[in-house]
Amino acid sequence: xxxxxxxxxxxxxxxxxxxxxxxxxxxxxxxxxxxxxxxxxxxxxxxxxxxxxxxxxxxxxxxxxxxxxxxxxxxxxxxxxxxxxxxxxxxxxxxxxxxxxxxxxxxxxxxxxxxxxxxxxxxxxxxxxxxxxxxxxxxxxxxxxxxxxxxxxxxxxxxxxxxxxxxxxxxxxxxxxxxxxxxxxxxxxxxxxxxxxxxxxxxxxxxxxxxxxxxxxxxxxxxxxxxxxxxxxxxxxxxxxxxxxxxxxxxxxxxxxxxxxxxxxxxxxxxxxxxxxxxxxxxxxxxxxxxx
Amino acid sequence: xxxxxxxxxxxxxxxxxxxxxxxxxxxxxxxxxxxxxxxxxxxxxxxxxxxxxxxxxxxxxxxxxxxxxxxxxxxxxxxxxxxxxxxxxxxxxxxxxxxxxxxxxxxxxxxxxxxxxxxxxxxxxxxxxxxxxxxxxxxxxxxxxxxxxxxxxxxxxxxxxxxxxxxxxxxxxxxxxxxxxxxxxxxxxxxxxxxxxxxxxxxxxxxxxxxxxxxxxxxxxxxxxxxxxxxxxxxxxxxxxxxxxxxxxxxxxxxxxxxxxxxxxxxxxxxxxxxxxxxxxxxxxxxxxxxxxxxxxxxxxxxxxxxxxxxxxxxxxxxxxxxxxxxxxxxxxxxxxxxxxxxxxxxxxxxxxxxxxxxxxxxxxxxxxxxxxxxxxxxxxxxxxxxxxxxxxxxxxxxxxxxxxxx
Numbered sequence: 001x002x003x004x005x006x007x008x009x010x011x012x013x014x015x016x017x018x019x020x021x022x023x024x025x026x027x028x029x030x031x032x033x034x035x036x037x038x039x040x041x042x043x044x045x046x047x048x049x050x051x052x053x054x055x056x057x058x059x060x061x062x063x064x065x066x067x068x069x070x071x072x073x074x075x076x077x078x079x080x081x082x083x084x085x086x087x088x089x090x091x092x093x094x095x096x097x098x099x100x101x102x103x104x105x106x107x108x109x110x111x112x113x114x115x116x117x118x119x120x121x122x123x124x125x126x127x128x129x130x131x132x133x134x135x136x137x138x139x140x141x142x143x144x145x146x147x148x149x150x151x152x153x154x155x156x157x158x159x160x161x162x163x164x165x166x167x168x169x170x171x172x173x174x175x176x177x178x179x180x181x182x183x184x185x186x187x188x189x190x191x192x193x194x195x196x197x198x199x200x201x202x203x204x205x206x207x208x209x210x211x212x213x214x215x216x217x218x219x220x221x222x223x224x225x226x227x228x229x230x231x232x233x234x235x236x237x238x239x240x241x242x243x244x245x246x247x248x249x250x251x252x253x254x255x256x257x258x259x260x261x262x263x264x265x266x267x268x269x270x271x272x273x274x275x276x277x278x279x280x281x282x283x284x285x286x287x288x289x290x291x292x
Numbered sequence: 293x294x295x296x297x298x299x300x301x302x303x304x305x306x307x308x309x310x311x312x313x314x315x316x317x318x319x320x321x322x323x324x325x326x327x328x329x330x331x332x333x334x335x336x337x338x339x340x341x342x343x344x345x346x347x348x349x350x351x352x353x354x355x356x357x358x359x360x361x362x363x364x365x366x367x368x369x370x371x372x373x374x375x376x377x378x379x380x381x382x383x384x385x386x387x388x389x390x391x392x393x394x395x396x397x398x399x400x401x402x403x404x405x406x407x408x409x410x411x412x413x414x415x416x417x418x419x420x421x422x423x424x425x426x427x428x429x430x431x432x433x434x435x436x437x438x439x440x441x442x443x444x445x446x447x448x449x450x451x452x453x454x455x456x457x458x459x460x461x462x463x464x465x466x467x468x469x470x471x472x473x474x475x476x477x478x479x480x481x482x483x484x485x486x487x488x489x490x491x492x493x494x495x496x497x498x499x500x501x502x503x504x505x506x507x508x509x510x511x512x513x514x515x516x517x518x519x520x521x522x523x524x525x526x527x528x529x530x531x532x533x534x535x536x537x538x539x540x541x542x543x544x545x546x547x548x549x550x551x552x553x554x555x556x557x558x559x560x561x562x563x564x565x566x567x568x569x570x571x572x573x574x575x576x577x578x579x580x581x582x583x584x585x586x587x588x589x590x591x592x593x594x595x596x597x598x599x600x601x602x603x604x605x606x607x608x609x610x611x612x613x614x615x616x617x618x619x620x621x622x623x624x625x626x627x628x629x630x631x632x633x634x635x636x637x638x639x640x641x642x643x644x645x646x647x648x649x650x651x652x653x654x655x656x657x658x659x660x661x662x663x664x665x666x667x668x669x670x671x672x673x674x675x676x677x678x679x680x681x682x683x684x685x686x687x688x689x690x691x692x693x694x695x696x697x698x699x
Contacts, residue, residue, distance in 0.1 A: 084614020
């Protein structure tokens with residue numbers, strides 16, 4: 001029995017002409033204890049997928065079974081409880097509440113569970129010990145370095161002992177040293193038996209993953225099992241390929257990086273040599289942004 | 293949960309200190325003005341009721357204007373009767389005095405509001421002409437000197453209130469000094485004991501700021517156009533008070549050519565009239581004060597809406613880590629309530645201060661009673677809930693991903 005079971009999940013944004021398809025009939029099954037890295041260019045639907053799995057968003061179509069229960073269309077209060085008890089979020093920009101100290105930030109999910117202040121503080125303190133932040137308990141978030149803030153955020157995500165950790169580019173804002181610390185921490189959490197979903201742009205980080213998903217235009221275009229410690233095969237290809245800009249690209253005013261999308265490399269059905277439809281990702285990104 | 297919310301609320305209110313202070317100010321002004329107005333009304337009522345009770349149940353009061361309806365109850369008051377010049381005359385006074393059923397009669401004739409003494413002039417004095425038995429009728433003690441007697445009716449004697457004594461002469465006992473009223477000199481013959489009571493229905497004046505002179509002198513000052521505000525008559529113990537009232541009514545009506553343009557009030561009727569007049573005035577002014585409360589409430593709503601949109605991201609984070617809509621709602625509701633209840637408490641504090649100042653420096657004696665406090669507390673809690681429910685709902689209904697993305 002898979003922990004997460006997505007069946008033909010779609011997500012649409014906007015109305016009429018401005019409708020954008022952020023997820024296009026994505027089906028995905030995640031077993032307990034997997035460490036999944038999700039890769040893909042901006043606007044490929046990685047974050048939307050994470051939001052749906054994390055119950056922050058509802059799919060427009062399709063079914064989502066979490067731990068054997070259909071959860072996509074549960075009432076908001078139920079979803080909030082699932083987020084509280086089952087899911088831990090780690091964001092790119094840490095998202096600690098600026099007016100609370102580290103301890104209170106970490107203990108916040110317990111507040112919503114109705115735990116007494118003393119027990120909350122003890123539990124938060126224990127978790128902070130685990131992430132090596134015990135000596136920073138009474139610091140305010142602005143007094144922390146990026147790596148420390150992210151470790152506090154991981155502590156907050158862990159405090160309810162969730163079954164799933166969703167980390168949306170947790171190292172996106174960190175230098176390589178802090179990135180390493182944060183990733184080692186996530187790896188440790190994974191070794192304890194947690195399921196981790198990691199969104200990343202950095203192919204190097206697939207070394208920590210047991211499975212790598214590649215997304216493009218709202219669909220999963222590649223799904224690769226990989227050994228922990230090894231960089232995923234396709235990720236390596238993206239990593240080592242040098243950006244090339246042809247005369248055509250310059251005429252079209254398009255950066256080689258956009259051409260450098262992984263679908264060509266990954267999708268076995270795609271024929272090599274055909275010029276890519278360069279406009280597509282740009283438009284999608286725009287539509288995503290203008291919604292609000 | 294609630295204490296946690298309160299802690300969060302206070303933290304966020306302290307973060308925005310000035311904004312919080314100014315938002316609270318609206319509620320502070322609203323609550324303190326409502327409490328002050330109601331307590332003033334209550335205080336007046338208290339004073340006057342005390343005064344009426346001091347009169348005793350066998351004293352009838354004749355007042356200009358008709359306030360008693362045909363059934364004998366207090367008619368819905370018509371305030372015009374207070375604006376018209378008095379219809380009672382000195383003839384009415386002497387007619388009543390000659391009735392067999394009454395033992396003593398005293399008129400109160402308004403003369404002027406200006407008097408001067410050694411220390412200069414005062415313009416908030418109640419100078420009234422009366423007869424010597426007024427003090428006896430009112431059960432009002434004289435501290436120094438003595439009341440003028442029946443024989444002094446044509447003498448320029450005056451009995452003055454204790455406040456007047458202090459203000460015009462700067463001494464407790466100015467007996468024998470001269471007080472100037474309308475160009476005439478009056479010798480201070482007695483000083484009244486300080487009294488807590490106000491004049492019956494003449495709200496501002498009380499005995500402490502009054503100067504009483506004999507009717508004859510008053511008549512000469514006003515060239516016989518004296519303005520009889522009321523006539524007090526004590527009914528003989530063996531007489532029936534209702535009969536006496538009827539007799540007085542018919543006697544004065546006879547003087548007035550059959551028109552009943554005055555009222556003869558028994559103690560309980562007087563209480564009823566006082567109650568109604570003060571009730572109406574208090575309600576009216578309270579309604580005006582309540583408008584400031586409404587404005588204060590709208591201020592709270594405004595600031596809460598701003599606060600909700602400023603903290604969109606915080607709401608998103610809280611929801612992402614598992615806060616339900618209700619928990620977010622509670623958080624903002626508690627914040628709004630903290631604002632309004634805080635404002636209410638400060639407002640009550642300020643009204644106590646105003647109360648103290650009024651008691652020290654004016655002749656008013658506002659009374660802040662428990663019902664007023666309960667009212668103020670209820671109103672501030674109500675305001676808090678009513679005006680922060682909309683912002684709190686807005687916060688609670690935010691979509692978590694939009695909120696997370698928002699800044």
